[in-house]
Ligand code: IPE
Ligand code: IPE
Ligand code: MG
């Protein structure tokens with residue numbers, strides 16, 4: 001199921017990128033500016049060439065399947081592509097010399113090492129912008145579905161909050177205040193260090209996961225003929241937001257562990273960066289074993305919580321084949337290597 005779903009997703013992503021993120025041929029400029037047009041087109045496709053694990057779009061699609069079955073998944077591909085574009089933007093900018101200064105990403109040279117820092121910045125800008133274009137066009141969501149516009153407005157609102165300054169940007173802001181935060185937190189007790197750490201990780205990584213989860217939920221629900229009543233809808237949105245925060249936090253903790261335990265070849269990105277850049281990570285606060293256990297508990301918690309949702313509320317039906325697949329997919333994150 002996951003392989004088919006990811007293959008369909010990649011086809012959609014390719015289609016969205018070619019439609020919305022390329023300068024069209026046959027423009028008048030083509031003859032005089034062809035070298036630059038070739039360059040800008042290639043630069044925008046480059047960060048996708050090395051693949052990526054597709055954790056956020058896959059989670060989104062499986063959650064859409066839990067609530068909307070096959071239709072829910074089929075309708076959600078564009079939304080998942082928007083998420084992957086915004087995530088890829090965050091990596092392009094995260095790697096810039098003024099941020100983490102990384103030369104390797106997804107097993108490939110980073111965008112700025114090929115095209116220069118300024119153009120790397122611009123590629124990131126475009127990928128963030130195009131995410132909104134894809135989301136607002138929402139090509140895979142059928143136009144005839146009632147409340148489609150209502151859905152799209154909600155998606156844009158959830159998405160922009162997650163990646164803006166109340167979400168990912170806030171987390172990245174704190175993250176690059178690294179040495180000051182790390183120095184300050186050395187003087188704090190473990191509990192206070194943990195609060196600072198959680199704020200960073202929940203914002204820089206958790207919020208985009210949370211948005212992916214809630215957006216998958218909404219796409220699934222809006223694919224059905226009737227929506228749950230307002231109270232149930234709000235309840236589900238809250239639950240899936242919290243699931244996403246938990247998984248995002250666990251995912252970032254495991255990323256921090258892998259940064260210290262794996263080679264650059266295996267990770268496809270430079271290992272050992274967090275230590276050399278004095279980042280405040282779970283490994284620094286808890287050590288590898290306790291950090292791993294903490295992340296595993298967060299991931300394991302989801303299974304029970306998902307069960308409770310449908311037990312507590314009989315009006316909510318989860319499609320078992322998708323929810324089993326989702327739990328299985330999330331559990332694999334515990335032992336992921338790259
Ligand atoms: C990297 O995300 C940034 C983090 C939040 C740890 P991923 O590990 O999902 O990166 P790709 O998409 O697989 O390259
Ligand atoms: C990045 O965290 C989180 C983002 C919002 C991009 P990291 O800086 O740990 O991600 P990697 O290790 O470079 O992928
Ligand atoms: Mg970073």
Ligand code: MG
Nearest residue numbers: 094095100102
């Ligand atoms: Mg980084």
Ligand code: MG
Nearest residue numbers: 255256259274
């Ligand atoms: Mg990292």
